[in-house]
Structures are given as C-alpha cells and as structure tokens.
Amino acid sequence: MTAVAEIMDYDDVVARFDPVLGLEVHVELHTNTKMFCSCANVFGGEPNTNVCPTCLGLPGSLPVVNGKAIESAIRIGLALNCEIAEWCRFARKNYFYPDQPKNFQTSQYDEPIAFNGYLDVTLDDGEVVRVEIERAHMEEDTGKSLHVGGATGRIHGAEHSLLDYNRAGVPLIEIVTKTISGTGARAPEVARAYVSTLRELLRALDVSDVRMDQGSLRCDANVSLMPKGASELGTRTETKNVNSLRSVERAVRFEMCRQGAVLVEGGEIVQETRHFEEASGTTRAGRRKETSEDYRYFPEPDLVPVAPSREWVEELRGTLPEPPGERRARIQAEWSLTDAEMRDLVNAGAVGLVAATVDAGATPAEARSWWVSYLTQQANSRGVELAELPIAPAQVARVIVLVNEGALTNKLAREVVNGVLAGEGEPDAVVEARGLKVVSDDSALEAAVDEALAAQPDVAAKIRDGKVAAAGAIVGAVMKATKGQADAKRVRELVISRCS
Structure with missing residues (x-):
C-alpha cells in the first residue's frame, strides 16, 4: 500500500468529507472545598498538602457530597437551557490511572443532573450556530503526575514520576455536546466559538475562574469525517485536554487534515485519544479509546441520590445573570x-x-x-x-x-x-x-519657560517672528525639565505669551 500522506490540504478535506464534532468541556468549580470531602479547593500549593483519607481513597473513608457544587451544577444546567433531573445519582467509573488514588472516579453515568440543552454561538461574521447539549454531569478531578528526568516532561524517557494528589477530588462539571454536523469548512471556527461562548457564560455565572492555562477549563475535541453523501458516522478520535481557544481551533483543523489523509489513502481511523502539540500544531496518538462498557459503571453505594426540589431549581433560576x-x-x-x-x-x-x-x-x-x-x-x-x-x-x-x-x-x-x-x-x-501631580502653579511654569527660552534663543526669535509652530521645541524642553508633570497646553500658552 502507498504510504499515507501526513496531512491533507484543508480545502480538499472539506470538499470530500463532512466533519462531525463532539466537544466535552471539563470545568473545575471554585467551591471552597473538594467535591466529596472538606479539603481546601485551591490551585497550586505544596504537593500533597490538601489531601485527606477520603480524597486519597483510604479504606474506611466515606464521601459527603458538596452542596455548593450541586447548586453550581444546577445553575450551569439552567444557563445552558437544560432540563434538570428530579432524581439522579453518582456512579463509579472504574479505571486505573496512577493519579487517581481510588482506582475509580466518582462521576455520573446514565443519570446526569442536567440534560437536553443548547447554547447559541455567534461566529465572527454574525452567523449563529445552535450547539445542542447532551448532558452536564458532576464528577471529581484526578491528581497530577510529574515526570522527571526526560527532555519533554512526559513519561517517555523520564527517570521517575512524582504524584501530587492536591487536585484529586476537585469538583468538576463535564459538559458534553451532541454531535455537531453541517458546519463544513467552519467546523474548527465553530469549535473555538463554542468553547469561548461557554467560557464567557461560566464566568458570568461565577462558578469557575475558567483559567484554561491552569486547567480549570479543558476541552476534549472529538472529530470524525464522513464522505460526502454518506449517512454513517466515521470513526472518531478524541484530542484530550486542549487548553486554549486557539488550540481548540488548531487541533480540530489538524485532525481533520490528518484523518482526511488516512482515508483517501485507504487507511482506517483508529478510535483513540490523542494529545495536541502546542509548538507544532499537530496531534499525536495516546491510548486506544475505551467504550462505556470498559469502565464497568455501577451506582456509587456510599452516596445518596440527588433530588433537587422544583422550588429550589426555580429559586436558582432566579439567580442567573443576564446572558x-x-x-x-x-x-x-x-x-x-x-x-x-x-x-x-x-x-x-x-x-x-x-x-x-x-x-x-x-x-x-x-x-x-x-x-x-x-x-x-x-x-x-x-x-x-x-x-x-x-x-x-x-x-x-x-x-x-x-x-x-x-x-x-x-x-x-x-x-x-x-x-x-x-x-x-x-x-x-x-x-x-x-510625586506625580501635574505642576499647575504659573510661577513655577513661568520660571521653567524663561529658562527654556534663554537656553534656545534662536527658537525664541522664531516664535517672536510669528512662527508659533516653533513653540513645540520649548514646550518639549519644559516638559522634560518638569519630568512630564507640566500641563502642556498651559505651557504653550505661557511660551507664546512670553514671546509676544
């Protein structure tokens, strides 16, 4: 088989394929404490100082849900025009990551707190695209791994890894769109505009600082291509944890070009996670993407269901800011x-x-x-x-x-x-x-003007001959002498007056 081209020309991609997107945005809430324990929810800090038996997953520890996080989740759902569940519960999502100390993530699976919403997104030329929201559900963040000794800061080539569990258990809301299709060549622009609009909305709600550079808002971009005229969705890839608006657009665009090149050469797209390389604007393969069955979800036995009353939901609706x-x-x-x-x-x-x-x-x-x-x-x-x-x-x-x-x-x-x-x-x-206040005392300004005129007699003569434009040189000298603290307009008046 002929070697697969690295990327395909973007115009050729959109001429031959219809891009389909799915965007998952993770939002860290800025509650005072973590999702299921009383540890402080703060960015940074010395490693492993904001931890306790619960967020470390130690035997015998029990979680307690953060009420403020529930409130924030409902307000986010309402702002996204979602339905709010009358009854929902948490689930255990089972998988092993070294920075997830419990070996499972407490999340929501088939019973999210908010679902069936939408967000209208305005593009630069004024076109409005409605992005349908599948769900917004509650979960907890993982810790962080620091890979030491390698050239890239990644695990490959590192001598050892350090684990910081301060972030483990931080409240997260994951907002998942339905498939976004029909955007054609504007798909990357739509992705960026959606995340930008969502970030602006979350900032207005004051539920998160939405700092993409610090990871409090992260986007996973799912991209697939369908040949023109096809009805079956293509295999998707998921570019993980994209952390800037510009990068969201670049990641979607690159992945479209990469997938197009694979498909036109007769290759198959692998369903996998990918990582965006900021410096090169490219993506690289991560791990094969699991399905929901791989996570072996089951209801969290240590947390009671969440059943927000309709009265509380309507009360929270009244707290929403102007969109x-x-x-x-x-x-x-x-x-x-x-x-x-x-x-x-x-x-x-x-x-x-x-x-x-x-x-x-x-x-x-x-x-x-x-x-x-x-x-x-x-x-x-x-x-x-x-x-x-x-x-x-x-x-x-x-x-x-x-x-x-x-x-x-x-x-x-x-x-x-x-x-x-x-x-x-x-x-x-x-x-x-x-000592920055403007010098407005005429006596002080007059003395400075006289000194500047005396230092530049040729300029003074031009002013006396009616060439008032030359006054600018004297004004400049006075401004320099007064360290910019003179009123330039008043200085000019005094210069002309002294030379008349």
Whole structure:
C-alpha cells in the first residue's frame, strides 16, 4: 500500500468529507472545598498538602457530597437551557490511572443532573450556530503526575514520576455536546466559538475562574469525517485536554487534515485519544479509546441520590445573570459601538471590566481606551488574562477622573497605573508617593519657560517672528525639565505669551 500522506490540504478535506464534532468541556468549580470531602479547593500549593483519607481513597473513608457544587451544577444546567433531573445519582467509573488514588472516579453515568440543552454561538461574521447539549454531569478531578528526568516532561524517557494528589477530588462539571454536523469548512471556527461562548457564560455565572492555562477549563475535541453523501458516522478520535481557544481551533483543523489523509489513502481511523502539540500544531496518538462498557459503571453505594426540589431549581433560576450575548447586545446599543469595536472588547475579555469602569464614573470611550490598549499590553507582557491584572475597574476610573480634572497628564496617568499594578496602593496614594501631580502653579511654569527660552534663543526669535509652530521645541524642553508633570497646553500658552 502507498504510504499515507501526513496531512491533507484543508480545502480538499472539506470538499470530500463532512466533519462531525463532539466537544466535552471539563470545568473545575471554585467551591471552597473538594467535591466529596472538606479539603481546601485551591490551585497550586505544596504537593500533597490538601489531601485527606477520603480524597486519597483510604479504606474506611466515606464521601459527603458538596452542596455548593450541586447548586453550581444546577445553575450551569439552567444557563445552558437544560432540563434538570428530579432524581439522579453518582456512579463509579472504574479505571486505573496512577493519579487517581481510588482506582475509580466518582462521576455520573446514565443519570446526569442536567440534560437536553443548547447554547447559541455567534461566529465572527454574525452567523449563529445552535450547539445542542447532551448532558452536564458532576464528577471529581484526578491528581497530577510529574515526570522527571526526560527532555519533554512526559513519561517517555523520564527517570521517575512524582504524584501530587492536591487536585484529586476537585469538583468538576463535564459538559458534553451532541454531535455537531453541517458546519463544513467552519467546523474548527465553530469549535473555538463554542468553547469561548461557554467560557464567557461560566464566568458570568461565577462558578469557575475558567483559567484554561491552569486547567480549570479543558476541552476534549472529538472529530470524525464522513464522505460526502454518506449517512454513517466515521470513526472518531478524541484530542484530550486542549487548553486554549486557539488550540481548540488548531487541533480540530489538524485532525481533520490528518484523518482526511488516512482515508483517501485507504487507511482506517483508529478510535483513540490523542494529545495536541502546542509548538507544532499537530496531534499525536495516546491510548486506544475505551467504550462505556470498559469502565464497568455501577451506582456509587456510599452516596445518596440527588433530588433537587422544583422550588429550589426555580429559586436558582432566579439567580442567573443576564446572558452574555444579550448583555453584549444591550451594551453595544447603549455605547453606540460598531460590531468591530464590540468584537475587540469580547476578544480582549474586557466587556465586564469596561462596564464596571463605566459604573464607577468613566465614560465608555475612556474606559475602553484604557482596557483594550494600555492594560491589554500590560496583561500580554505579564502573560496573564486581562481580568487577572492587580487593578480594579474603580481604580482605573479614578485615574481617568484625575486626568479629566487636570491633576494628571496621560503620561503621568500611565505611571500611576504602573504603581497600582506594582502594589503601591490606590491611585491617589501612588500620585502622592511618586510625586506625580501635574505642576499647575504659573510661577513655577513661568520660571521653567524663561529658562527654556534663554537656553534656545534662536527658537525664541522664531516664535517672536510669528512662527508659533516653533513653540513645540520649548514646550518639549519644559516638559522634560518638569519630568512630564507640566500641563502642556498651559505651557504653550505661557511660551507664546512670553514671546509676544
């Protein structure tokens, strides 16, 4: 047989095949404690410090379900337009991983807490795609393995492995879509937009910090191809734990091209898990994918069923925030933003931050300018999300007020923001400590202007001859002498006045 090409041209793939997707998103809840015990649910920490007999699976320990996690699961289900089960229960999913200390995962199988929902996803050109939700169920996270001694950080080539069980037992909600078909060439874009929209919704619900870089939101992308005109689904692969929006799109696109190459050469797709390689944008084989029978599910005997009352469900429905899509439409209309301007805010993760800054007293234009330009630059340079910067919308609004009052120039305002980001306190305290207030005393400015004119007599002569454009050189000298703390407009007025 002819050797299989590594990948197929993307346009050729979508011309010959119909892609079918299935997306599974795992969301770590930010409850105070773990799913079935009282250990702290915190990211990081010294290895194996947030553990107890229950999350370590020691004999004789018994789980107790986290009520707040149940509440969060119901709110997520409602926000996804799901039906909420009147009665459901947990199950044991049996498999061995070294970072799963119990040798089974407490999850839900045929009785999820939420099912039959949907999420409308808007693509960049405004097209709306409805993604059907199969289920959202509760489970617990696993621990983490650290492979030491190899060149890649993976088990292959490592000298030994270390296990950290701090994450074992952290509450998870797994949100599973129904098959997504009919998207054609836009399948990778739909996958990215779905995860982005879902992340925005979960952030609005305040049930998770949805930090993909820290693993609190992870996507497993199932991809298969059907020849044009076929009715039977192709064999799927599952690319595991994709941890950025860009990577979701790239992983789906690559897997389509890889599978297309296999199929056109007469090969067969192996049902398996795969891992996405960020550096190369490719996937590599993992393990053969099990079926549900392989996991030998059975009801968890140590946990009582969950039976949320209809009154509680409706009470939780009343706590749901304005849907992000509706909120964006309202804000766009109120602020008179173009589609491109609104898209920039969304892509920067700045909608809520700008809105909060406006609520604190800034205008929409002023707030947008700060968050999508200077503060976005600061976030990028630090390698963090915009919302993770150590500055609050109210502090940004205060800096804007100081600029509008004439107490700060734009340049000085950036220094004040830098001080806040450095942990030096509130904006007014940074102004005071750094001595950044604009010099507005005319006597001090006049002295600086006279000194600059005396130092540049040729420029002063040009100004006296009516060439007022030359005043810029004197203004610049004064600004330099005052370390940018002079009011440039007032300095210019004084320069022209002294030369008239």
